[in-house]
Amino acid sequence: MTHYRGRFAPTPSGPLHFGSLVAALASYLDARSARGEWLLRIEDIDPPRCPPGAADTILAQLEAFGLHWNGEVRWQHRRDAAYGEALEQLAGQGLAYPCSCSRKQWREHAIYPGWCRNGVREPGKPVAWRLRSDLGLRPVAWRDRLFGQQRFDPAELGDVVLKRKDGLWAYQLAVVVDDADQQITDVVRGFDLLDNTPWQRQLQHALALPVPRYLHLPLIMGEDGQKLSKQNLAPALPVEDDEVRPLLHHALTALDQAPPQALADAPVSEQLDWAIAAWRADSLRPVPYGVVERH
Structure with a gap:
């Protein structure tokens, strides 16, 4: 097996919450149980959504829960040249095109109708760049480690x-x-990103990039039946040790790892040592993790 390299890649639009902790913990345990590396990437490509200090808060939260990463933090806002080179390659293959259309113009359609595929519809207006989902790799199929065989037609x-x-x-x-670029072999992330994978597989194929294995995790649901998220004002993770310990135990329980109750008040390092040795991805159940209350 290729040396395992995993990653956690939060957007610093606010502090981490319990759903973020479950995702980070699962990716961390999957990497460490394979004696692999676990990298941290801050996906800060959207500055208007990233308030000052949010990234520092995330780093402090991860450290409070003992989730220490390998190497330096990767910051996406420094990667403009690499993304530009990739876009040039796609445009050169006819797989990316400029688009002047606004969402308001195509609001009556379920998906963007591709009006600018053969030329910008409204020259002179600002343009976005889109991927030609009807070309390249179709259909896209892969086997998710939890949800099994997946098959999508990206054009849909x-x-x-x-x-x-x-x-x-x-x-x-x-x-x-x-x-x-970071040679990630395994991506562990939330189920809400599963239907993003077809586009990403198209891009990997077009750019001749390696394909990682995917493990999509069931989502943490709040009392209102919605996914826990910053938009839904999910409570921020604490950094005080007396709150961190039981919450880490609760996260292990949510991940179907059945940690002993005696570990609930154990130091973070002791809980993680147990969890790394006991980690079994095949213990995960492909169902939402239910209502979670703040401990």
């Missing part, structure tokens, strides 16, 4: 944006370029 998902009209890079291109 639409031509995703690669670079925005305001000049900022979009998630799909940046994540593919950085995963390859």
Whole structure:
């Protein structure tokens, strides 16, 4: 097996919450149990969404829970040249094109209709860059480590944006370029990103990049039945040790790892040592993790 390299890649739009902890913990344990590396990438390509100090808060939260990463932190805002080179390659293959259309113009369509595929519809207006989902790798199939065989036709998902009209890079291109550059072998992330994978597989294929294994995790749901998220004002993770210990134990329970109750008040390092030795991804159940209360 190729040496394992995993990663956690939060957007610093606010502090981490319990759902973030579960995702970070799963990716950390999957890497450490394989005696692999676990990298940290801050996906800060959208400055308007990233308030000052949010990234520092995230680093402090991860350290409080004992989730120490290998090497230096990767900052996406420093990667403009790499993303630009990838976009040039895609445009040269006819797989990326400029688009002047606004969401308001195609709001009556389920997906973007591809009006600018053969030329900008409204020359002179600002343009985004989109991926030609009807070309390249189709259909896209892969086997998720938890959810099993997956098969999508990206053309049914639409031509995703690669670079925005305001000049900022979009998630799909940046994540593919950085995963390859950092030699990531395994991606562990939330189920809400599973249907992003077809576009990412198209990009990997077009750019001749390696394909990592994928493990998508069931989501943590709040009392309102919605995914825990910063947008839904999920409580921020604490950094005080007396709050961290039981919450880490609770996260291990949410991941179906059945930690002994005696570990609930154990130091973080002791809980993680147990969890690394006991980690079994095949213990995960492909169902939402239910309502979570703040401990």
